[in-house]
Amino acid sequence: MAENTNRGESLLFLTDEQVRKGIEAMFFAYRGFTADPDRILEGMDYGRAHHRAVHFIGRSPGTTVSNLLAVLGVTKQSLNRVLRTLMEDGLVEARVGRVDRRERHLHLTEKGGVLERQLSEAQRARMRSAYRAAGPAAVAGFRQVLEAMMDPAMRAHYGRLKEGGP
């Protein structure tokens, strides 16, 4: 309570209350963020974990299993369960590496691409609408704060995707 006696207006955004509001904004916004894809996936045999896999494979075609593991931050057992069903259902294809044949390079099939676009379209619609409502300056700020909030290891993955893929 008495920790923030700073009333210089330039630091008002560091007020305890402001920071708490930011925390709650993240919580509520994340729910909106996942709501549309979740709705699409319920009824299918898939969940949020499948969405994430399909998203990042679509983003970086040919990515390896271990790279995906690092990006998603889960165990290989957990990811494997997801990838297995996606491959069984013909949404994802694993091609043996040509230079290193231990590696499996992951690609979306045509069918997988259809689902990816369906999910992505819904999520992008909401994001685009939020962007439009807030305006370009707000979007820049949004991205800056989020980037500063990431763990350094995650920021590396985020940045790598910036450039466009392997």
Added chain:
Amino acid sequence: MAENTNRGESLLFLTDEQVRKGIEAMFFAYRGFTADPDRILEGMDYGRAHHRAVHFIGRSPGTTVSNLLAVLGVTKQSLNRVLRTLMEDGLVEARVGRVDRRERHLHLTEKGGVLERQLSEAQRARMRSAYRAAGPAAVAGFRQVLEAMMDPAMRAHYGRLKEGGP
């Protein structure tokens, strides 16, 4: 691909690529957002669900179970399991309503307050550091975009907390 032929620079922030980057920023940032409290909670018998309950009870002392249900967006069975352990462990107290004695008004005990502050402190430290790194203008934009991303029902809960209490 051919959907965004708009090259008017004022709308560049609505580029498909920009929107996708925003989606990934949310994903990676949310992991950072929850990482510190998660670390504290592992080893205790609690998880993220307990954190959320303790957070919102601390924010709105005296809130009812059904209000908490609406804010958290889970089923009462799921919340009940969490509240039961918190009450058994003496972190949360449920007081029978004075005007409507069916209602239970939830409060943190002293012990509950200690945990709340511990978790909150960790999470606020990260948020504050991100705020500091990004600056006041970015923070305003961050909040605007997040708010626009929420479902209307969630935005109502978010706004109510703005004013300060029940």
Added chain:
DNA sequence: TTGGAAAGTCAACAAGGCTGACATAAAATC
């Protein structure tokens, strides 16, 4: 007095995390 809302409880289940142990193939190293 009675209907219905608020709260709590029991049971069963699913998704999606986790650990540990182990198997295989292929690359890298000695």
Added chain:
DNA sequence: GATTTTATGTCAGCCTTGTTGACTTTCCAA
């Protein structure tokens, strides 16, 4: 060439946190 390391896959089992459905108790309000 033999050995070690790496990438991947798989089995088994556990935990948290979500779900639905059925049911009870309490008690406000019409």
